Amino acid sequence: xxxxxxxxxxxxxxxxxxxxxxxxxxxxxxxxxxxxxxxxxxxxxxxxxxxxxxxxxxxxxxxxxxxxxxxxxxxxxxxxxxxxxxxxxxxxxxxxxxxxxxxxxxxxxxxxxxxxx
Amino acid sequence: xxxxxxxxxxxxxxxxxxxxxxxxxxxxxxxxxxxxxxxxxxxxxxxxxxxxxxxxxxxxxxxxxxxxxxxxxxxxxxxxxxxxxxxxxxxxxxxxxxxxxxxxxxxxx
Numbered sequence: 001x002x003x004x005x006x007x008x009x010x011x012x013x014x015x016x017x018x019x020x021x022x023x024x025x026x027x028x029x030x031x032x033x034x035x036x037x038x039x040x041x042x043x044x045x046x047x048x049x050x051x052x053x054x055x056x057x058x059x060x061x062x063x064x065x066x067x068x069x070x071x072x073x074x075x076x077x078x079x080x081x082x083x084x085x086x087x088x089x090x091x092x093x094x095x096x097x098x099x100x101x102x103x104x105x106x107x108x109x110x111x112x113x114x115x116x117x
Numbered sequence: 118x119x120x121x122x123x124x125x126x127x128x129x130x131x132x133x134x135x136x137x138x139x140x141x142x143x144x145x146x147x148x149x150x151x152x153x154x155x156x157x158x159x160x161x162x163x164x165x166x167x168x169x170x171x172x173x174x175x176x177x178x179x180x181x182x183x184x185x186x187x188x189x190x191x192x193x194x195x196x197x198x199x200x201x202x203x204x205x206x207x208x209x210x211x212x213x214x215x216x217x218x219x220x221x222x223x224x225x226x
Contacts, residue, residue, distance in 0.1 A: 006160075034214070043204065043218040044161070093160045104149050104208050108160035 002028050002098040006109035013084055014117055021079045021112045023094030029074035030096035034106065035067075038091045050077040050094075084116045119144045119209050123217035130195055130224050138190040138220045140205030150188050151214070152181050153204040161204055164190075195224045 003026040013019050023033055031052045036044040048069050049057040056069035066088075068080040077096075081088055091113055095106040122141045130136055142150065149168055153161035165174045167183040174181050178199065180191040190203055202219040209215075 004160075041221075044216045046213065049213065091158075095160075103166055104212065104214075105151060105163060105166045106206075106214055107163055108153070111158070111160045113158070 002026075002096070002101070002107040004094065004096055004107050004109040006094060006112050008112060009110060010113040010115075012115045012117065015085050016083055018080055018082045019084055019114060021081075021092055021094075021114075023077045023079070023096070023109055025075045025096045025098075028096075028098040028100055030077075031074060031099065033071060033077040033094055033096045035069060035077070035079050036093045036095065038093060038111075044093065047079075052077075081114065084114070086116045089114055089116045119207055119211070119213075119215040121205055121207055121215050121217035123203075123205050123220050125220060126218065127221045128223070130192075130222070132196055132224055132226050133194045135191070135193045135195070137192070138203055138205075138222070140188040140190070140217055141186060142188070142205075142207045143186075144207045144209040144215070146210035148208045148210070148212070150183055151206045151208070152188070152190055153206070155202045155204055155219070164203075192222070195222075197224045197226050200224045 005024045007022045033050040035047045047062045050069045050071040052071045058064045071077040093111040095108045120143045124139045152164040155161045165181040170185045182189045202221045204219045206214045206216045
């Protein structure tokens with residue numbers, strides 16, 4: 001298996017401020033991490049693929065200037081929601097696969113609940 | 118485009134009442150089909166990865182099977198603690214996982 005952590009687990013911020021969410025692979029190195037968004041009672045919506053040392057690949061309809069992704073090391077990817085607004089309130093989850101397992105199984109972090117007032 | 122459809126959307130069972138969840142999929146070049154369990158307010162927890170038709174995997178009261186068009190998650194004699202949303206996902210040649218909408222399972226004592 002593999003362990004993925006996220007920080008913070010929840011955050012409340014005022015409209016117009018920026019919020020950074022960290023995703024860490026604790027016991028393996030991840031060259032690729034995925035960022036998802038989940039609305040209540042809905043499935044996971046892939047936002048972007050984060051690649052270590054290169055620019056993230058964003059899914060259609062996701063604003064790359066609003067959701068900044070940085071994958072500066074093999075164990076850390078960050079998602080920054082810039083100039084957050086109430087409609088950005090959601091549950092954000094990251095995932096990563098463990099290259100050492102020789103599988104494509106994604107292991108998920110515990111998620112971050114963002115509330116924008 | 119890869120697609121995943123899960124059914125039923127919601128399922129209510131009595132404790133001990135066995136049942137199955139369905140995951141129908143279309144994918145170009147299946148690399149893997151994944152089952153996850155998600156509790157409210159938490160990230161998905163990995164259950165199984167299946168790679169080829171005919172493969173089966175078991176874990177406690179859960180058993181996952183795979184054909185060329187669908188996967189089943191069988192729950193034998195479920196307990197209330199099995200209540201959760203079960204997610205199915207496929208990964209094809211694009212290496213991007215595609216998730217279904219999930220099946221919400223409630224097991225009554």
